[in-house]
Amino acid sequence: MKRSYVGVILLAAILMMNIVFTQLVVHQYYYENYGVTLLYAGLNVLLFPVALFIYKKEKNKGGSKGYEERNLS
Amino acid sequence: MSDRNNKIPYDEDNYTHNINRNNERMLDRRGFMKTLAGAAGVFAVSTLPWGAVAAKELMGLGDKEYPHQKIADVKDVKVGDSVKFHFPSEHDSAILIRLSENKYVAYQNACTHLRCPVYWVKDEQEMICPCHHGKFDASTGAPTAGPPRRPLPGIEVEVKDEAIYAVRVKRYEA
Numbered sequence: 001m002k003r004s005y006v007g008v009i010l011l012a013a014i015l016m017m018n019i020v021f022t023q024l025v026v027h028q029y030y031y032e033n034y035g036v037t038l039l040y041a042g043l044n045v046l047l048f049p050v051a052l053f054i055y056k057k058e059k060n061k062g063g064s065k066g067y068e069e070r071n072l073s
Numbered sequence: 074m075s076d077r078n079n080k081i082p083y084d085e086d087n088y089t090h091n092i093n094r095n096n097e098r099m100l101d102r103r104g105f106m107k108t109l110a111g112a113a114g115v116f117a118v119s120t121l122p123w124g125a126v127a128a129k130e131l132m133g134l135g136d137k138e139y140p141h142q143k144i145a146d147v148k149d150v151k152v153g154d155s156v157k158f159h160f161p162s163e164h165d166s167a168i169l170i171r172l173s174e175n176k177y178v179a180y181q182n183a184c185t186h187l188r189c190p191v192y193w194v195k196d197e198q199e200m201i202c203p204c205h206h207g208k209f210d211a212s213t214g215a216p217t218a219g220p221p222r223r224p225l226p227g228i229e230v231e232v233k234d235e236a237i238y239a240v241r242v243k244r245y246e247a
């Protein structure tokens with residue numbers, strides 16, 4: 001069984017960035033830097049399509065078959 | 074694959090042969106990635122409201138002026154005492170402290186950690202948040218101990234005709 005962890009690692013990194021940006025958004029909002037708030041909120045939203053893209057690209061990588069395929073025969 | 078569904082089932086009385094429970098609950102790599110991507114979506118959606126209020130705030134920028142509001146009469150506030158009031162709206166609780174004869178400070182007293190009401194402890198000359206023991210410096214509003222990281226937003230006060238008025242909320246100069 002061949003493993004491909006790239007997607008998992010990338011997605012985990014994206015989630016990490018999501019958490020960081022969310023925190024920054026909240027803090028900058030209370031610091032009344034509304035422009036920066038908008039910037040980080042925008043980045044946070046942008047991360048989602050990126051995550052979807054990585055998922056689409058990586059879901060069929062690696063030697064292990066998906067659940068359905070494994071149980072066909 | 075293609076002719077999987079058009080076979081006529083053979084006659085038999087065993088109704089469990091097609092139940093396959095192995096690995097039923099297995100979280101494979103793909104499922105895990107699906108979860109991660111979904112979580113990214115949740116984060117994206119949850120920041121939207123923050124962006125929206127920030128944008129709204131950007132539109133109506135400038136030093137917001139609120140009608141001056143009387144907090145108390147000078148004679149009712151002894152040195153070292155504090156008064157609770159609400160400013161600028163009735164949902165923003167605030168606190169006024171008379172530090173010395175002529176020195177008044179006022180802050181919005183929602184703790185900058187999780188918004189518990191901060192109160193003034195005369196004996197310790199400090200503002201203390203009861204929730205997680207955050208402390209704030211009374212003369213500047215800066216956090217001195219505990220979880221809060223941001224200073225309390227200050228309120229400008231004015232003494233006129235033996236009464237104390239709240240004038241405006243100071244902006245952070247960050």
Ligand code: FES
Nearest residue numbers: 184186187202207
């Ligand atoms: S809410 Fe004030 S310290 Fe946590």
